[in-house]
Amino acid sequence: MSAPAIEIVGLTKDYTVGFWHNRTRRSLDHLTLQVEDGETLGFLGPNGAGKTTTLKLLTGLIFPTSGTARIRGRSIDDVNMHREIGFLPEQPYFYDYLTARELLDYYARFSNFTKAERGERVGRLLERVGLTSAADIQLRKYSKGMLQRAGIAQAILHDPQVVFLDEPMSGLDPVGRREVRDIIHDLKKQGRTVFFSTHILSDAEMLCDRVAVLAGGKLQGIGASGEVMSLEVHAMDVLFELRPGQDLPPGLAAKVTRIGARCQMEVPESELYAALDRLRAWDARILSVSPVRPTLEDYFLRLVGGASNPAEPRTHAVEVIAP
Amino acid sequence: MKPTSQSRAIQTAAIALPLLFVAIAVTQMRIDSRATSSAERQDELILSSPSAIKKLSLGYDSLMADIYWTRAVQYYGSRFAKHGAKFDLLWPLLDITTTLDPNLIVAYRFGAVFLSESGAGGAGRPDLAIELVERGIAANPDDWHLDVDLGFLYYYRLKDYPSAANAFLAGSKKPNAPSWMPVMAARVAQKGGSLETSRLIWAGIYESNKDPKIRERALRELKGLKAAEDESQLNQLADQYQRRFGRRPATMEDLRSTGLLQATPVDPEGFPYVWGLDGQAQLSPASPVVIPQAPQDQPKPKP
Amino acid sequence: MSSAPFPVALNTFREAVRDRVLYNLIFFALLLIGAAIFVGQISIGIERLVIINLGLSAISLFGLVMAIFIGVGLVSKEIEKRTLYSLLAKPIRRWEFLVGKYAGLVLTLVVNTAFMTIGLLIALFYVGHPFVASDALIFVAVYFILLELALVTAIALFFSCFSSPMLSTLFTLGIYITGCFAGDIRDFGDFTKSSAMKAITRVIYYLVPNFHNFNAITAASHADSVSLSLVLQNTLYAALYVAVLLVAASAVFSNRNLK
Numbered sequence: 001m002s003a004p005a006i007e008i009v010g011l012t013k014d015y016t017v018g019f020w021h022n023r024t025r026r027s028l029d030h031l032t033l034q035v036e037d038g039e040t041l042g043f044l045g046p047n048g049a050g051k052t053t054t055l056k057l058l059t060g061l062i063f064p065t066s067g068t069a070r071i072r073g074r075s076i077d078d079v080n081m082h083r084e085i086g087f088l089p090e091q092p093y094f095y096d097y098l099t100a101r102e103l104l105d106y107y108a109r110f111s112n113f114t115k116a117e118r119g120e121r122v123g124r125l126l127e128r129v130g131l132t133s134a135a136d137i138q139l140r141k142y143s144k145g146m147l148q149r150a151g152i153a154q155a156i157l158h159d160p161q162v163v164f165l166d167e168p169m170s171g172l173d174p175v176g177r178r179e180v181r182d183i184i185h186d187l188k189k190q191g192r193t194v195f196f197s198t199h200i201l202s203d204a205e206m207l208c209d210r211v212a213v214l215a216g217g218k219l220q221g222i223g224a225s226g227e228v229m230s231l232e233v234h235a236m237d238v239l240f241e242l243r244p245g246q247d248l249p250p251g252l253a254a255k256v257t258r259i260g261a262r263c264q265m266e267v268p269e270s271e272l273y274a275a276l277d278r279l280r281a282w283d284a285r286i287l288s289v290s291p292v293r294p295t296l297e298d299y300f301l302r303l304v305g306g307a308s309n310p311a312e313p314r315t316h317a318v319e320v321i322a323p
Numbered sequence: 324m325k326p327t328s329q330s331r332a333i334q335t336a337a338i339a340l341p342l343l344f345v346a347i348a349v350t351q352m353r354i355d356s357r358a359t360s361s362a363e364r365q366d367e368l369i370l371s372s373p374s375a376i377k378k379l380s381l382g383y384d385s386l387m388a389d390i391y392w393t394r395a396v397q398y399y400g401s402r403f404a405k406h407g408a409k410f411d412l413l414w415p416l417l418d419i420t421t422t423l424d425p426n427l428i429v430a431y432r433f434g435a436v437f438l439s440e441s442g443a444g445g446a447g448r449p450d451l452a453i454e455l456v457e458r459g460i461a462a463n464p465d466d467w468h469l470d471v472d473l474g475f476l477y478y479y480r481l482k483d484y485p486s487a488a489n490a491f492l493a494g495s496k497k498p499n500a501p502s503w504m505p506v507m508a509a510r511v512a513q514k515g516g517s518l519e520t521s522r523l524i525w526a527g528i529y530e531s532n533k534d535p536k537i538r539e540r541a542l543r544e545l546k547g548l549k550a551a552e553d554e555s556q557l558n559q560l561a562d563q564y565q566r567r568f569g570r571r572p573a574t575m576e577d578l579r580s581t582g583l584l585q586a587t588p589v590d591p592e593g594f595p596y597v598w599g600l601d602g603q604a605q606l607s608p609a610s611p612v613v614i615p616q617a618p619q620d621q622p623k624p625k626p
Numbered sequence: 627m628s629s630a631p632f633p634v635a636l637n638t639f640r641e642a643v644r645d646r647v648l649y650n651l652i653f654f655a656l657l658l659i660g661a662a663i664f665v666g667q668i669s670i671g672i673e674r675l676v677i678i679n680l681g682l683s684a685i686s687l688f689g690l691v692m693a694i695f696i697g698v699g700l701v702s703k704e705i706e707k708r709t710l711y712s713l714l715a716k717p718i719r720r721w722e723f724l725v726g727k728y729a730g731l732v733l734t735l736v737v738n739t740a741f742m743t744i745g746l747l748i749a750l751f752y753v754g755h756p757f758v759a760s761d762a763l764i765f766v767a768v769y770f771i772l773l774e775l776a777l778v779t780a781i782a783l784f785f786s787c788f789s790s791p792m793l794s795t796l797f798t799l800g801i802y803i804t805g806c807f808a809g810d811i812r813d814f815g816d817f818t819k820s821s822a823m824k825a826i827t828r829v830i831y832y833l834v835p836n837f838h839n840f841n842a843i844t845a846a847s848h849a850d851s852v853s854l855s856l857v858l859q860n861t862l863y864a865a866l867y868v869a870v871l872l873v874a875a876s877a878v879f880s881n882r883n884l885k
Binding site: 080085092097109111 | 637641709711712717718719881
């Protein structure tokens with residue numbers, strides 16, 4: 001069993017607020033979590049939940065009030081830890097008087113590459129993120145999507161083992177998002193550990209091995225996204241078409257939404273076959289039957305709704321998957 | 324708890340900063356010990372044209388005047404403490420000050436006393452002092468103080484008694500002029516050159532001035548003049564003694580025993596007078612009082 | 627020893643160049659050209675004095691403006707523009723970043739001053755004055771100006787670590803002006819009769835950076851010599867004070883949470 005790539009223990013961050021700096025606001029409350037080597041973890045939560053705070057703590061931009069974290073065995077206080085991580089900040093800004101090529105070359109100088117290696121890497125990364133044609137244009141002329149891509153390039157330029165991405169899809173059009181997803185897939189294939197925060201839940205579902213949900217500064221739950229899903233009660237979604245002139249069959253227990261001849265209804269899983277029999281008897285044309293997958297969104301909203309009531313800690317049957 | 328990089332930075336600072344500041348102070352002392360000799364040469368005003376400075380002041384004339392006035396005072400004060408220093412920049416500084424603010428009376432008054440003074444206490448340029456004060460009178464026609472200064476300059480530095488009398492007379496006609504001014508005018512016209520008149524002139528300077536340096540200077544002069552007068556009186560008593568006893572008195576006791584003196588005479592600083600070998604009264608060697616040379620013996624002003 | 631400050635320094639220099647900071651040289655050139663042309667008409671016999679005085683004063687003034695206005699943004703601008711976020715995730719220590727930014731601005735000032743000095747020498751040559759040995763004092767004066775600028779830059783950098791550009795400018799200017807009059811402050815204290823004032827002004831004198839040490843402009847224009855030991859002592863003084871400011875800045879910045 002190899003050591004976890006990211007090991008966070010009791011990480012806490014308080015800010016002093018108020019004019020006299022006498023009140024504290026706890027922005028992260030004893031976060032404890034582990035990410036395995038090669039795992040992709042999605043970090044979800046509403047705004048202000050503490051996601052960016054966590055990332056800033058792990059990358060050394062802010063300092064913890066208490067608690068520790070280790071990345072690849074090194075404390076977050078160790079500057080050499082940074083050799084093994086890459087970071088894409090939320091809405092990245094870069095030196096706008098530099099070109100993308102110059103920016104990457106600049107950042108590359110903080111790792112021990114030879115000049116030739118640097119040049120080769122920079123070229124390769126520019127190609128990878130699709131910025132080769134714009135490589136020698138100043139960043140101040142870049143669109144948001146292009147900046148995002150430049151940001152990803154600088155995050156993975158030095159082949160870090162652990163990559164932190166803060167809202168990597170934000171500001172991208174569907175093509176751009178697909179490209180970023182592909183890049184994350186590649187990182188996974190290469191066995192790297194990816195830790196990314198997002199509130200695009202479908203992306204998290206698609207890419208992550210596990211998801212962790214943060215709200216109000218506290219970890220609300222963590223588990224494989226499939227696991228999370230399976231615990232919900234399923235309903236089934238039935239799409240059917242009535243014959244011309246036909247009306248709805250009587251006794252259909254479920255609620256039906258109807259547009260012209262097309263109807264859609266949700267039935268609990270246990271009542272599916274009974275409903276289908278009714279429709280068959282009615283000679284309605286069945287178009288599709290599919291599970292109403294409770295999305296991560298439902299799970300998320302339930303957890304977060306509960307989190308606004310701190311007196312009542314949420315308990316739910318999601319367990320941390322032990323290695 | 325292992326030291327974080329944050330606390331290490333603070334610890335380094337806590338140790339290094341005091342040490343560095345000590346080193347800085349030591350280095351500064353070394354620089355200063357070297358620099359005193361070259362300080363003499365630092366007498367430079369990059370801009371010495373008053374009209375140019377006035378243009379550059381962009382309307383902040385009186386503020387600039389204040390700054391230059393402060394510099395003039397500090398210049399004089401710092402040079403005064405060093406022996407053998409000259410006061411070459413005093414005139415330009417006062418010139419600039421009064422060009423920037425022609426109503427800054429204190430600057431004219433300061434120049435009247437210290438520009439004209441020769442020797443170790445001033446620039447030795449009574450002509451420039453007169454020019455300065457006359458400019459001041461032209462710009463401030465209702466201020467009697469400057470006429471006192473003009474009278475002082477003509478009387479004391481140039482021995483031009485008629486001009487001095489005219490100055491006092493002109494000043495006495497100005498608003499709020501003190502009543503001693505016309506009296507002074509008359510005295511100067513009649514008895515110019517006497518010790519008594521000199522004392523009155525300096526008393527006038529002392530009374531009408533608020534600047535501590537000027538008052539100090541006037542007081543010194545007054546004490547010296549008083550001492551001169553005392554000596555003169557003592558010498559008269561000694562002459563009487565000699566006529567009676569055929570010799571000069573050797574000590575003050577001699578005079579007292581014969582009833583010519585009531586008590587031991589002391590100078591304005593409290594030191595007893597003594598008799599010189601020539602039989603003339605003298606100040607005690609320990610006394611800080613300085614008897615000024617009589618006005619008629621003052622050196623001619625420089626051209 | 628890590629080499630992380632070097633790319634930071636070079637990038638800071640590159641930023642200054644791309645921000646067209648060096649265009650101030652054009653104004654300087656125009657100023658000198660004007661002076662060189664007109665000085666012959668205004669004052670005969672002291673052309674050399676005027677050109678040197680004016681040129682060195684301008685070098686000092688332009689450099690000062692640059693040191694302060696760029697200096698106060700060295701750290702605060704990177705925080706405001708959030709470029710620091712991706713940079714600090716790299717293997718670079720906080721103090722290495724500060725040293726790099728500082729060195730970059732000093733490098734810019736050195737390059738700028740070098741060009742200006744060449745311009746000054748050309749102006750002197752134009753005015754018809756053949757170079758004499760005492761002109762070496764010009765280089766001493768320029769060197770002292772650079773020491774002064776290095777010190778002002780360090781002050782600006784220090785404030786940049788925790789204060790907004792406007793406040794930092796005020797503080798830096800305030801300290802600079804106080805430092806220029808440090809000698810007068812000490813003299814004032816010596817002058818007074820109160821020993822408490824004497825002690826206070828002495829302490830201020832040793833605490834505040836004494837910029838009057840670095841004034842060799844008069845000496846250069848009058849061809850007065852400057853001793854080698856003064857050059858060494860001034861260098862030492864500047865180095866020590868810059869060290870103070872960098873250490874203090876590191877302590878502050880190493881503890882700063884980036885919003």
